[in-house]
Amino acid sequence: MEKPNRLLLLSELRVRNTAYDVSLSRSVLTWKRRSSSPVYHPFRPSVCHNVPVSEIVAVREEEEENRDDGSWKKIKEREGKDCRQAFTVLYVERCQRHRWRCAEVTFACPDEALCQLWISSIREQLAATTSRPKHLLVYINPYGGKRKGKHIYELKVAPLFAQAGIRTHVIVTDYANHARDHLKTQAELKKFDGVVCVGGDGMFSEIIHGLIWRTQADNGRNLNSPEETLLPCSLRIGIIPAGSTDCICFATVGTNDPVTSALHIIVGDSQSMDVCSVHHNNTFLRYSVSLLGYGFYGDVLTDSERKRWMGPARYDLSGVKMFLTHHYYEGSVSYLPARDIIGTPRDPGRCHSGCSVCQHNGEKHSESAERYKMDIASESESDMEWRTIRGKFLAINAASMSCACPRSPKGLSPAAHLADGTTDLILVRKCSRFDFLRHLLRHTSKDDQFDLNFVEVHRVRRFCFTPRHCQSDSDLELDLRENGKRQIFSQICRDHPACGCTPAYSSWNCDGEILTHTAIDVRVHCQLIKLFARGIEEPTVFEDLTNPCAI
Numbered sequence: 001m002e003k004p005n006r007l008l009l010l011s012e013l014r015v016r017n018t019a020y021d022v023s024l025s026r027s028v029l030t031w032k033r034r035s036s037s038p039v040y041h042p043f044r045p046s047v048c049h050n051v052p053v054s055e056i057v058a059v060r061e062e063e064e065e066n067r068d069d070g071s072w073k074k075i076k077e078r079e080g081k082d083c084r085q086a087f088t089v090l091y092v093e094r095c096q097r098h099r100w101r102c103a104e105v106t107f108a109c110p111d112e113a114l115c116q117l118w119i120s121s122i123r124e125q126l127a128a129t130t131s132r133p134k135h136l137l138v139y140i141n142p143y144g145g146k147r148k149g150k151h152i153y154e155l156k157v158a159p160l161f162a163q164a165g166i167r168t169h170v171i172v173t174d175y176a177n178h179a180r181d182h183l184k185t186q187a188e189l190k191k192f193d194g195v196v197c198v199g200g201d202g203m204f205s206e207i208i209h210g211l212i213w214r215t216q217a218d219n220g221r222n223l224n225s226p227e228e229t230l231l232p233c234s235l236r237i238g239i240i241p242a243g244s245t246d247c248i249c250f251a252t253v254g255t256n257d258p259v260t261s262a263l264h265i266i267v268g269d270s271q272s273m274d275v276c277s278v279h280h281n282n283t284f285l286r287y288s289v290s291l292l293g294y295g296f297y298g299d300v301l302t303d304s305e306r307k308r309w310m311g312p313a314r315y316d317l318s319g320v321k322m323f324l325t326h327h328y329y330e331g332s333v334s335y336l337p338a339r340d341i342i343g344t345p346r347d348p349g350r351c352h353s354g355c356s357v358c359q360h361n362g363e364k365h366s367e368s369a370e371r372y373k374m375d376i377a378s379e380s381e382s383d384m385e386w387r388t389i390r391g392k393f394l395a396i397n398a399a400s401m402s403c404a405c406p407r408s409p410k411g412l413s414p415a416a417h418l419a420d421g422t423t424d425l426i427l428v429r430k431c432s433r434f435d436f437l438r439h440l441l442r443h444t445s446k447d448d449q450f451d452l453n454f455v456e457v458h459r460v461r462r463f464c465f466t467p468r469h470c471q472s473d474s475d476l477e478l479d480l481r482e483n484g485k486r487q488i489f490s491q492i493c494r495d496h497p498a499c500g501c502t503p504a505y506s507s508w509n510c511d512g513e514i515l516t517h518t519a520i521d522v523r524v525h526c527q528l529i530k531l532f533a534r535g536i537e538e539p540t541v542f543e544d545l546t547n548p549c550a551i
């Protein structure tokens with residue numbers, strides 16, 4: 001097998017009138033300033049640049065003339081004029097806080113043949129990278145966020161796609177669920193290598209609902225059965241953030257920046273993601289990829305929907321209001337703990353680019369799915385694994401990812417993983433306002449928000465919630481015996497909310513949408529979708545890559 005570091009080309013080329021040794025291997029493009037003096041200059045700017053071939057956006061031929069100041073000015077082809085051939089390489093450059101930008105460098109060649117050789121060699125290497133998309137289906141929500149989706153796409157993203165030679169079919173949506181319905185029925189998915197959504201989390205949700213539905217329908221899967229094993233979607237999804245909440249983009253890329261997202265799409269990144277299906281009585285309700293929240297987070301969403309006119313400030317106001325009302329809800333939560341996995345919700349480590357926990361648990365998950373198919377694990381065995389907790393809860397949350405966002409950089413479950421086939425079930429039992437405030441404040445501090453006696457967290461593959469008034473008679477009998485007294489008066493209060501006590505129901509907040517049912521059955525589908533992202537890069541990765549002498 002050919003070594004990736006074997007040199008394909010090595011030439012002396014000029015960058016801004018300075019001579020550089022430029023080399024190309026299958027994995028890296030390097031340009032190193034030729035040293036004019038053998039003396040070491042500690043304060044001289046970096047003289048050696050390395051760009052992985054996988055992070056080259058494009059190569060462009062230039063027809064240029066050298067100006068006195070050493071910069072390069074583009075001119076039209078003119079016969080007989082002494083203009084040397086040059087080419088420009090566009091590549092990914094890392095900036096602060098996980099942002100990427102498209103940088104470029106122009107190399108002047110001594111003759112045209114050499115210039116053409118360089119251009120064709122780089123293009124050959126790029127063409128050999130099969131993970132790069134060539135044709136994308138793009139949906140733009142013109143009303144998302146500050147209504148700038150179309151402008152952002154045309155100004156910042158479309159020119160980059162054009163430079164990278166990516167063809168696009170763009171659809172500006174006319175109404176809510178336009179993209180979802182188009183994906184379900186009309187879209188000719190075979191023509192595309194990926195789907196891009198320009199908008200916020202609501203728009204992303206439309207795309208996953210359309211794509212997952214289509215994939216299952218094309219393969220004869222029953223979506224209404226929570227037991228059905230769903231097929232992974234083959235097309236990757238790109239998110240160009242242009243909404244008021246862009247949490248999925250932030251959690252998978254590390255920043256909400258359209259150019260960074262566009263570059264991740266161009267270089268053909270891939271990040272698997274788990275998806276939870278939510279059912280009620282064998283009827284499909286919705287998919288969730290980030291947060292399912294009952295109680296506090298459900299009430300905040302319900303209340304904030306009535307204040308849409310306030311903009312994003314509505315979440316803060318509703319948050320304060322719901323904290324002060326301090327409602328708790330009774331019910332039972334049954335869950336199937338995730339077994340044979342590595343990692344716990346209390347780990348200090350975080351899910352990151354190339355996460356070994358996701359890789360290990362994903363493999364374990366497919367092995368056990370195979371075993372299940374072969375009937376090695378009997379149904380009675382898995383029945384025995386279910387655990388049930390009954391009680392009064394201020395909040396029941398299931399976080400399938402950290403749910404970190406610019407407002408809450410640590411997130412609801414900091415150690416949750418994007419693609420390990422589990423969700424972190426967080427139960428906050430009834431406690432005083434002061435204690436609940438302590439729990440909430442710990443989301444923004446270094447302290448562990450789960451290290452409180454009224455909070456418990458479990459890493460699970462599946463869970464069901466039944467509000468108390470929906471529990472079967474036998475369950476209620478059990479409750480009464482457990483509590484040791486009849487709660488006649490609280491039953492009367494639940495039936496008559498006018499008395500001002502805690503209402504019987506909250507609502508589920510499912511990735512920012514309110515669910516119509518409270519009794520739900522949630523199942524995690526391991527790595528059901530893929531994004532054009534790579535997870536959050538750890539600082540050492542990009543520090544090494546930008547360090548001229550690291551490679």
Ligand SMILES: Nc1ncnc2c1ncn2[C@@H]1O[C@H](COP(=O)(O)OP(=O)(O)OP(=O)(O)O)[C@@H](O)[C@H]1O
Pocket residue numbers: 140141142143144145146172173174175176177178198199200201202203204206242243244245246512
């Ligand atoms: N053309 C359209 N007209 C009206 N609504 C649309 C249109 N296209 C998409 N939508 C809907 O707009 C909703 C919000 O979109 P999006 O997520 O892009 O922006 P957002 O500002 O982040 O909104 P939110 O914070 O409510 O999710 C989505 O649920 C989507 O279904």
